[in-house]
Amino acid sequence: MIASILGVGTSSFGKQPHLHPAELAWAAVAEALEQAGDGPEIDAVYVGTVFGAPGVAQRALHALGIVDVPILTIENACASGTSAFHESVHAVASGRFERVLALGIEKMTDAFDGPIIPEPTDTEGRSGLALPALYAMSASRYLAKHDVTRDDLAAVAVKNHANGTLNPRAQKQRRRSIDDVLDSRMIAEPLTLLQCCPIADGAAAAVIGPPGSGGDGSVGVRSSVLRSGGLWDHRSDAAWGFELVRHTAELAYTEAGIQADDIDVLECHDAFTIGEIVTTEALGLAETGQGAALVRDGTTSLGGSTPVNPSGGLLARGHPLGATGLAQVAEICWQLTDRAGERQVADASIGVVETMGGGVAGVDGNACVIAVLER
Amino acid sequence: MIASILGVGTSSFGKQPHLHPAELAWAAVAEALEQAGDGPEIDAVYVGTVFGAPGVAQRALHALGIVDVPILTIENACASGTSAFHESVHAVASGRFERVLALGIEKMTDAFDGPIIPEPTDTEGRSGLALPALYAMSASRYLAKHDVTRDDLAAVAVKNHANGTLNPRAQKQRRRSIDDVLDSRMIAEPLTLLQCCPIADGAAAAVIGPPGSGGDGSVGVRSSVLRSGGLWDHRSDAAWGFELVRHTAELAYTEAGIQADDIDVLECHDAFTIGEIVTTEALGLAETGQGAALVRDGTTSLGGSTPVNPSGGLLARGHPLGATGLAQVAEICWQLTDRAGERQVADASIGVVETMGGGVAGVDGNACVIAVLER
Numbered sequence: 001m002i003a004s005i006l007g008v009g010t011s012s013f014g015k016q017p018h019l020h021p022a023e024l025a026w027a028a029v030a031e032a033l034e035q036a037g038d039g040p041e042i043d044a045v046y047v048g049t050v051f052g053a054p055g056v057a058q059r060a061l062h063a064l065g066i067v068d069v070p071i072l073t074i075e076n077a078c079a080s081g082t083s084a085f086h087e088s089v090h091a092v093a094s095g096r097f098e099r100v101l102a103l104g105i106e107k108m109t110d111a112f113d114g115p116i117i118p119e120p121t122d123t124e125g126r127s128g129l130a131l132p133a134l135y136a137m138s139a140s141r142y143l144a145k146h147d148v149t150r151d152d153l154a155a156v157a158v159k160n161h162a163n164g165t166l167n168p169r170a171q172k173q174r175r176r177s178i179d180d181v182l183d184s185r186m187i188a189e190p191l192t193l194l195q196c197c198p199i200a201d202g203a204a205a206a207v208i209g210p211p212g213s214g215g216d217g218s219v220g221v222r223s224s225v226l227r228s229g230g231l232w233d234h235r236s237d238a239a240w241g242f243e244l245v246r247h248t249a250e251l252a253y254t255e256a257g258i259q260a261d262d263i264d265v266l267e268c269h270d271a272f273t274i275g276e277i278v279t280t281e282a283l284g285l286a287e288t289g290q291g292a293a294l295v296r297d298g299t300t301s302l303g304g305s306t307p308v309n310p311s312g313g314l315l316a317r318g319h320p321l322g323a324t325g326l327a328q329v330a331e332i333c334w335q336l337t338d339r340a341g342e343r344q345v346a347d348a349s350i351g352v353v354e355t356m357g358g359g360v361a362g363v364d365g366n367a368c369v370i371a372v373l374e375r
Numbered sequence: 376m377i378a379s380i381l382g383v384g385t386s387s388f389g390k391q392p393h394l395h396p397a398e399l400a401w402a403a404v405a406e407a408l409e410q411a412g413d414g415p416e417i418d419a420v421y422v423g424t425v426f427g428a429p430g431v432a433q434r435a436l437h438a439l440g441i442v443d444v445p446i447l448t449i450e451n452a453c454a455s456g457t458s459a460f461h462e463s464v465h466a467v468a469s470g471r472f473e474r475v476l477a478l479g480i481e482k483m484t485d486a487f488d489g490p491i492i493p494e495p496t497d498t499e500g501r502s503g504l505a506l507p508a509l510y511a512m513s514a515s516r517y518l519a520k521h522d523v524t525r526d527d528l529a530a531v532a533v534k535n536h537a538n539g540t541l542n543p544r545a546q547k548q549r550r551r552s553i554d555d556v557l558d559s560r561m562i563a564e565p566l567t568l569l570q571c572c573p574i575a576d577g578a579a580a581a582v583i584g585p586p587g588s589g590g591d592g593s594v595g596v597r598s599s600v601l602r603s604g605g606l607w608d609h610r611s612d613a614a615w616g617f618e619l620v621r622h623t624a625e626l627a628y629t630e631a632g633i634q635a636d637d638i639d640v641l642e643c644h645d646a647f648t649i650g651e652i653v654t655t656e657a658l659g660l661a662e663t664g665q666g667a668a669l670v671r672d673g674t675t676s677l678g679g680s681t682p683v684n685p686s687g688g689l690l691a692r693g694h695p696l697g698a699t700g701l702a703q704v705a706e707i708c709w710q711l712t713d714r715a716g717e718r719q720v721a722d723a724s725i726g727v728v729e730t731m732g733g734g735v736a737g738v739d740g741n742a743c744v745i746a747v748l749e750r
Contacts, residue, residue, distance in 0.1 A: 054425060054452040055733045055741045058603050071603040071742065072458055073450040077429040083447055094469035228433050228446040358430045366430045367446065
C-alpha cells in the first residue's frame with residue numbers, strides 16, 4: 001500500500017450551465033472532506049482541469065479556506081483528473097505531504113457545441129481528426145478484423161446506460177436498447193450518438209493520506225502508474241492508443257502485486273463504446289478480439305463476475321474531462337466500501353481505475369493512468 | 376541542497392508566429408540536455424504552459440524520443456514555468472525520480488491581440504480588471520502613498536530594456552530613455568506601453584538531478600517554495616498580491632538558510648514596472664516604499680550590488696507565460712556559472728528566482744514560486 005484514500009466526493013454530472021465551476025467544486029470537496037474527517041489540514045492540492053481558466057481552483061478553494069498551500073493545476077487531456085490523483089498519491093507516498101486534496105473540475109457546456117478537436121492548428125485537427133473520428137477509425141478496424149458486429153459495439157452503451165439509471169448523479173438516466181443506440185444519429189461511422197460520451201459539467205475530489213490512515217470508509221492505494229505514449233509502429237497490430245493502456249497496466253499490476261483476474265470491479269475509459277471493448281482487452285480481462293464477448297455474455301454487467309463501469313462510465317455518468325478520473329476513483333471507493341447503493345457490486349475487494357488521455361496519430365495518447373485500489 | 380540543475384536551455388523570445396510550439400521546445404530541451412550530458416535517461420517531465428493545447432508537450436517530446444515516461448502539464452498562470460520547475464525539484468528531492476526535465480512552452484502571438492483577462496466570465500473580467508488594470512491600481516496606490524514619481528516607475532523599464540540589449544535572446548533589443556517610456560502609449564494609468572511586458576512566444580527547460588550530481592556548470596537548489604494566496608485583509612496595507620511574495624520568500628530563505636542580503640543576483644516578476652519595485656520590497660531587498668530607490672541609485676542595475684533582472688526581465692526578455700519561470704532559472708544558472716556573456720554579474724554565488732502567477736481581487740495570486748540557487 002502506498003497511500004490511503006480518506007474521503008471522496010463528487011458533484012452531480014450533466015449540463016449545468018447555471019452553476020459556477022466553484023459551486024461544482026464545493027459539492028465535491030465538501031463531501032470528500034466530511035468523509036475524511038478530523039486530522040491534519042490539507043497540505044497541498046492537485047487539480048485536474050483541461051479547459052478551466054487560470055485560477056479557477058484557487059478561487060473555489062479560497063472560499064473554503066484552503067489557502068496558503070501549494071495548489072497545482074494539472075492537465076493531461078481526458079486523464080487530467082487521474083493525473084491529479086496520481087500526483088497526490090505519490091506526493092504522500094514519497095513523504096512530501098501528509099494530507100493532499102485531489103480535485104477535478106470541468107465546465108464544458110458553455111464552451112463546446114461539438115466535438116473536442118485535439119489541436120485545431122495541427123494537421124490532424126485541420127483534416128477533421130476530432131476524437132470521435134479517431135475512435136471511429138479504431139472501431140472500423142476492430143469490426144473488420146474480429147468476429148464482432150455493430151450490435152456488439154452498441155451493447156456497451158446499453159450496459160452503461162442501464163448502470164447510469166442506478167446512479168443518481170449520472171448525466172444519463174434512461175435505459176436504452178440496442179436499437180435505440182444504433183438508431184441514434186450517426187456521429188462518425190460506425191459510432192452513433194449514444195456510443196459517444198456526452199459533454200458535461202462536474203467536479204470530483206479525493207483526500208489522500210498515508211497508508212493505513214483513515215477510518216472504516218477509507219480505501220488503500222496499492223499502485224498508481226502514469227505513462228505517456230511510446231514509439232509504437234502504426235503499421236503493426238498495436239492499434240491506436242491501447243498499447244499504452246496495456247503497458248501501463250502491466251506496470252500497475254506488477255507494483256500492486258495483482259493479476260488481471262484479481263480485479264473485482266473496474267472503471268475504465270469508455271469515451272466511446274469501442275474504447276471500453278479494446279481497453280478491457282488491453283487490461284488483460286480478455287484476449288484481443290474477445291472484449292466484446294465480455295459484454296455479450298454479461299461478464300462486465302452488474303451481477304457479472306467483473307462489472308465494468310458500474311457508475312455508468314463516461315457514456316452515461318458523463319465526461320467532464322478534468323473531473324472524470326476522480327469520479328472514477330470515487331465510484332471504486334464507494335464500491336469497495338459498500339456505499340454504491342443500487343449499483344453495489346457484491347464482495348469487491350480489488351478495484352481498478354483506468355483513464356486514457358488524448359490519443360492522436362503519432363503520439364498514441366498523452367497519458368494513461370491506472371490505479372489499483374483495495375478495500 | 377535539495378537538488379541540482381544539470382543543464383538549462385531556452386529558445387529565443389519574441390513574436391515568432393512562424394514557429395510551432397514544438398520547435399520552440401526543441402531549442403530549449405536540446406540545449407538543456409546537451410549541457411546535462413551523459414547520465415540516466417529522463418524519468419519524468421513536468422511542463423509549464425497556460426495556453427498550450429493538450430498534447431503540445433507530448434508531441435514535442437515524442438519527436439525527441441522522450442516517451443513512455445510520466446509527462447505532466449502544470450498550469451499556475453504566470454508561475455506555470457516555475458511551478459513545473461518546483462515539482463521537478465521536489466520529485467527528485469523526495470526520491471521519486473533521478474533525472475527530471477522541467478519544460479516551459481508558450482505560443483501567445485496567435486492567440487492575443489490585447490491583454491490577458493483573468494477569467495472573462497467572472498465579475499473581475501466583466502468589469503475590465505485585466506492584469507494591466509490590476510497592476511495599474513497597485514501603481515496608483517504606490518504613487519499616492521510613497522515619495523516616488525512616474526519617473527521612478529519608468530526607471531525600471533529603462534534598466535531592464537538596457538539589460539535586454541545585452542541578451543541576444545531577449546525580445547526587446549533597444550535602449551529606452553525615461554522619456555521614451557513615459558511617452559509611449561498609455562495602457563492603464565499610470566502604466567505606459569513600455570512599462571508592460573510584451574506578449575511573446577518561447578520555451579525554456581532545465582534538467583534536474585540529485586544534489587551534487589552534474590558537472591562544473593551545474594547549479595545547486597537550496598530551496599524551492601510554492602504557495603497560493605492567503606486570506607489577506609484588503610483594507611490593510613497588504614496591497615494586492617505582494618503579501619504572498621513576502622510570505623513565500625520567508626519560507627524559501629529559511630529553508631535555504633539565507634537572508635535577503637545574501638542575494639547576489641535576482642530574476643523576479645516584472646510583468647509591469649510597479650511589479651519589480653514592490654516585489655523587491657516583498658523580497659526584503661528594501662523597506663516598504665524604498666523599492667524605487669534601488670533602481671534610482673543603481674543598486675539593482677548591472678554593476679550594482681544586487682542586479683535585478685539582468686536578462687531584461689519580463690519587460691525586455693518577454694513573457695511567454697509558461698516559459699518565463701524556466702527562463703528565469705536559466706538566467707540565474709548562467710549568471711552563477713559565468714556564462715551570461717556581456718550581462719555577467721561578477722562573483723555571484725547566491726541567485727534567486729521569483730515568479731508571481733495571477734493575482735485577482737479576492738485571491739491575491741494563484742501562486743508564487745521562489746527558488747534559491749547556489750553556484
